[in-house]
Amino acid sequence: MKKVLVVDDSISVARQLEKILTDSGEFQVVGHGKNGMEAIRLHQTEHPDIICMDMNMPGMDGLTALRTLVALDKNVKVVMVTSLGGVGDKFTEALRLGARTVISKPFEGDNVLKILREL
Amino acid sequence: MxxxxxxxxxxxxxxxxxxxxxxxxxxxxxxxxxxxxxxxxMGLLAEGDIEKVHDAQRTEDLRFGDMAVKLGLLTGEQMMQVLARQKNTHLYIGEALVKVGGLSADKLPALLDEFKADQAQYATDKVAIPAGVTDAPFWEMLADLSYKMLTRVALLTFRPEPIATARSLPAMEVYAAMEFSGDVSGRYLLGVSAATQKQIAREILKEANVDGEPKEVLDDTVMEFVNVVLGNVAAKAAQMGKAIEIAPPELVEAAGEIEAPAGRSALRFPVCLADGDRVELAVFIEE
Incomplete structure (x- = not known):
């Protein structure tokens, strides 16, 4: 079972993602970070296979954290899950920084699972 | 979606x-x-001219071409020539994908049609913004997208009320807000009753019953709804050529009416729900 770290300042989004992933029986959520700093810390301690991370968070935002995570581990698999996915510049910046892809909010569970299975 | x-x-x-x-x-x-x-x-401007325009743009909000004309660096006719050249040579992403070998040219039209059908649900419908409000097309898009998200994300049935400017917003049980800045700036607010908050929570959490949820979770779903609306507004704004940055959503602690801060007024676009309940939608805009 693949281990997933969820990083989002919204507890409701984290819960929604955890439900989708856990119910699939294919993924196990190993942690929930609320900002970029926590993403970096939990990546070091939980060693997730995949990180699902928001962009717009208080404190360290998702793109700043992504830059650090890729510098620490060039093979890190980060999927940005964000309401800003449809903003072309943000989408492109995330891919350039090393995100595997970007999922827009509102998202559909089937689409999230399809994307994560392909990583 | x-x-x-x-x-x-x-x-x-x-x-x-x-x-x-x-x-x-x-x-x-x-x-x-x-x-x-x-x-x-095109040989119409030199590098020093570019800097002059950028310097002038720091103190006056004008597009590059308009500023170049104002400074006497270009004639109006030359500005139109440059715009025509930009338009005629513009490479769209679909064409670029064909050029780099990522897509075959014969598949492009069908994919574009599929994309347009997917996005048709977010085409901006006509919304009447009061006369005299600047950036009216942006507010029209913001109000319309708010309505669409209330329908599609929160599954609410409602009738929009006339849009009007005001000095304050009525008291509601829960208000969430988000600041945004850039080519257009303001503060977006969503006010709901406890009953509507639960409906938003049911749809955000995908849970049939949210009666036992703590206040923190219910409040978070309203903030997340605002985050989804404004993120998608930013995407639509980018398509309109306007860049905006959004701040994280926040909960507004207010016992009664919310007054517009100094220098700003409220543009209200509330809706009346099918059961008679109301949702307050508004944005504090620069006066």
Whole structure:
């Protein structure tokens, strides 16, 4: 079972993602970070296979954290899950920084699972 | 389900890879020059002129071409020539993907049709913004997208009330807000009753019953709804050529009416729900 770290300042989004992933029986959520700093810390301690991370968070935002995570581990698999996915510049910046892809909010569970299975 | 751009749509469908999309975007960036770079390539402006325009833009909010005309660096006719050159040489992402070999030209029209059908649900419908309000097309889009998200994300049935400016917002049980800035700036507010908050929570959490949820979780779902609306507004704004940045959503602690802060007024676009309940939608805009 693949281990997933969820990083989002919204507890409701984290819960929604955890439900989708856990119910699939294919993924196990190993942690929930609320900002970029926590993403970096939990990546070091939980060693997730995949990180699902928001962009717009208080404190360290998702793109700043992504830059650090890729510098620490060039093979890190980060999927940005964000309401800003449809903003072309943000989408492109995330891919350039090393995100595997970007999922827009509102998202559909089937689409999230399809994307994560392909990583 | 969200506002997307064509490249993102193709990556999500698995039609092109992220690597190919990045190659196509790089090609676009090398071809689609800014107004100033195009004017320089046409021999109409020198590098020093570009700096003069940028300096002037720091104190006056004018587009590059309009500022160049105002400073006497270009004639109106030359500005139109530059705009025509930009339009005629513009490389769209679909064409760029074909050029980098990521997509075959014969598949492009069908994919574009599929994309347009997917995004038709977010085409902006006509919304009447009061006369005299600047950036009316942006507010029209923001109000319309708010209505669409109330329908599609919160599954609410409602009738929009007339849009009007005001000094304050009525008291509601829960208000969430989000600041945004950039080419257009303001503070977006969503006010709901406890009953509507539960409906939003049911849809955000995908739970049939949220009666036992703590207040913190219920409040968070309203903030997340605001985050989804404004993120998609930012995507639509980008399609309109306007860049905005959004701050994280926040909960507004207010016992009664919320007054517009000094220098701002409220543009209200509330809705009346089918059961008679009301949702307060508003944005504090610069006066």
């Amino acid at each position: 969200a506002v997307k751009f064509f490249g993102q749509f193709l990556v999500e469908k698995g039609v092109v890879s992220r690597e190919i999309l990045l190659q196509a975007i790089e090609l676009q960036e090398s071809v689609n020059l800014s107004f100033g770079a195009t004017a320089m390539a």
